Amino acid sequence: MGIQHTKTDSAALAIEVESLVDSPEPDGIYHDTRECAGALLALGLLLIAPPTPRPKKPSRS
Amino acid sequence: MAGNADALRSVIADAASGVALALRGGGGPDAVSGILHPDNPFAPAAVRVLGADVLAPYALGHPPPTAEAGDAQSVRMALAAYPPGADASEVSVWSYGGLAEAARRFLPADGALPPVPDADMAWTGTDPWQRLAHRVSQLAALAVPGLADGLAANLAPRVDDLSRGFVRAVRRRDWLQAAGVGRWLARLPDVPETLGLDTGLVFVGRLGAADPRVDLHVAAAQRFFGRGR
Numbered sequence: 067m068g069i070q071h072t073k074t075d076s077a078a079l080a081i082e083v084e085s086l087v088d089s090p091e092p093d094g095i096y097h098d099t100r101e102c103a104g105a106l107l108a109l110g111l112l113l114i115a116p117p118t119p120r121p122k123k124p125s126r127s
Numbered sequence: 128m129a130g131n132a133d134a135l136r137s138v139i140a141d142a143a144s145g146v147a148l149a150l151r152g153g154g155g156p157d158a159v160s161g162i163l164h165p166d167n168p169f170a171p172a173a174v175r176v177l178g179a180d181v182l183a184p185y186a187l188g189h190p191p192p193t194a195e196a197g198d199a200q201s202v203r204m205a206l207a208a209y210p211p212g213a214d215a216s217e218v219s220v221w222s223y224g225g226l227a228e229a230a231r232r233f234l235p236a237d238g239a240l241p242p243v244p245d246a247d248m249a250w251t252g253t254d255p256w257q258r259l260a261h262r263v264s265q266l267a268a269l270a271v272p273g274l275a276d277g278l279a280a281n282l283a284p285r286v287d288d289l290s291r292g293f294v295r296a297v298r299r300r301d302w303l304q305a306a307g308v309g310r311w312l313a314r315l316p317d318v319p320e321t322l323g324l325d326t327g328l329v330f331v332g333r334l335g336a337a338d339p340r341v342d343l344h345v346a347a348a349q350r351f352f353g354r355g356r
Binding site for chain 2 (some may be wrong): 075078079080082083084086087088089091092
């Protein structure tokens with residue numbers, strides 16, 4: 067059982083070594099300038115927008 | 128198994144930090160065995176992944192280790208435990224060949240070292256520039272003076288393509304690839320001045336400082352080839 071476990075570990079380690087030696091290229095991270103500008107504009111509009119009208123509290127009498 | 132993978136990555140990072148430090152003049156050339164005891168179950172695997180870089184400090188002119196030294200033991204164990212299989216990729220064969228060549232050059236000859244395998248080199252002329260840059264970055268450990276001279280000669284006519292790959296890797300924020308390609312460009316002649324390789328390597332070293340392998344490649348470019356200072 068112990069020997070079997072060690073063999074499995076060695077095989078898994080060998081696979082891990084191969085994957086690290088010849089690792090695939092990671093996906094690139096790109097920022098689309100126009101998308102970023104659009105998102106910034108939307109955020110700015112949200113910030114400067116007047117507050118949503120709320121129903122007035124009934125006056126106490 | 129995920130625990131093994133994490134432990135291996137951690138050991139690789141420690142060993143890479145040690146080699147980078149040794150290349151910058153900190154400590155002796157036995158950087159890997161100073162950090163990893165050969166009895167560490169992950170030491171041979173880490174040595175196989177780092178490849179020829181584990182012996183790179185000896186290229187600075189240090190005397191070779193004895194056959195019983197930890198570095199020599201770790202490298203021999205890695206070469207015996209992780210030979211490329213029949214279906215191994217070209218990168219794996221080249222990486223193993225680089226470690227075997229470095230062992231023959233920097234370790235005492237005791238007959239226990241395996242031969243350097245024949246590796247295909249056609250890809251250096253046929254790969255599109257994106258694929259070429261990625262593959263060359265995976266073989267950054269071979270960018271050591273006097274190692275893999277044939278590969279360096281074949282890559283020399285493709286300096287422009289590798290320069291494009293360097294810029295692409297930086298724009299993708301793939302610091303490990305950028306550092307590896309930059310290290311090879313530091314070794315090759317006729318790199319375009321307009322690339323700004325020196326400042327590019329400094330930039331990559333700072334932005335990718337979290338990865339000790341990036342730091343190792345930048346340290347090698349600086350120490351062996353005087354670029355990126």
